[in-house]
Structure formats: structure tokens, C-alpha cells
Amino acid sequence: MPSACSSLLPSEWLGGVVGAPLPDGDVVADWQAFADAQTGQLDKSNDRYRAAIGIVGRCEARDAAAVKRAGRGFLGL
Numbered sequence: 001m002p003s004a005c006s007s008l009l010p011s012e013w014l015g016g017v018v019g020a021p022l023p024d025g026d027v028v029a030d031w032q033a034f035a036d037a038q039t040g041q042l043d044k045s046n047d048r049y050r051a052a053i054g055i056v057g058r059c060e061a062r063d064a065a066a067v068k069r070a071g072r073g074f075l076g077l
Contacts, residue, residue: 005059009052017045 020037023030 005056005063008055008059013048013052017041017048 018041020034020041023034
């Protein structure tokens with residue numbers, strides 16, 4: 001039976017991280033603000049990725065430990 005570790009991840013993460021909106025004009029300051037905002041969105045995306053890897057890794061370790069404990073025999077002996 002496959003592990004349900006992925007069910008521990010927030011469902012809203014499936015939609016990904018939306019990029020910052022592009023500026024309408026040619027004003028340099030607007031493009032600088034866009035670049036800052038886009039970098040913030042990239043940071044958010046990278047944080048989610050690291051969190052997901054950590055959550056799934058801990059879940060898999062928990063499942064492996066449970067299987068090992070269950071394999072000890074009757075009453076854990």
C-alpha cells in the first residue's frame with residue numbers, strides 16, 4: 001500500500017506560487033519593484049519545496065520505523 005505522506009502537504013500548494021504581476025509601463029522604478037516582488041515569490045516557492053521534502057522525509061522515516069517495530073513479532077518480542 002502506498003504511503004500517504006503526500007497527504008500531509010497543504011492542498012493549496014498544488015497551485016504553485018504565482019509570479020509577481022508585470023508592470024504596465026517603462027518606469028525603471030516599477031521594474032525594480034517587480035524584480036523585488038518576483039524574488040520574494042521565488043523565495044516562497046523555494047521555502048515550500050524545502051518544507052515538502054522535509055515533511056515527506058519525516059513521514060517516510062516514521063513509516064519505516066513503524067514497519068520495523070511491527071516486524072518484531074508477537075507483543076514486540
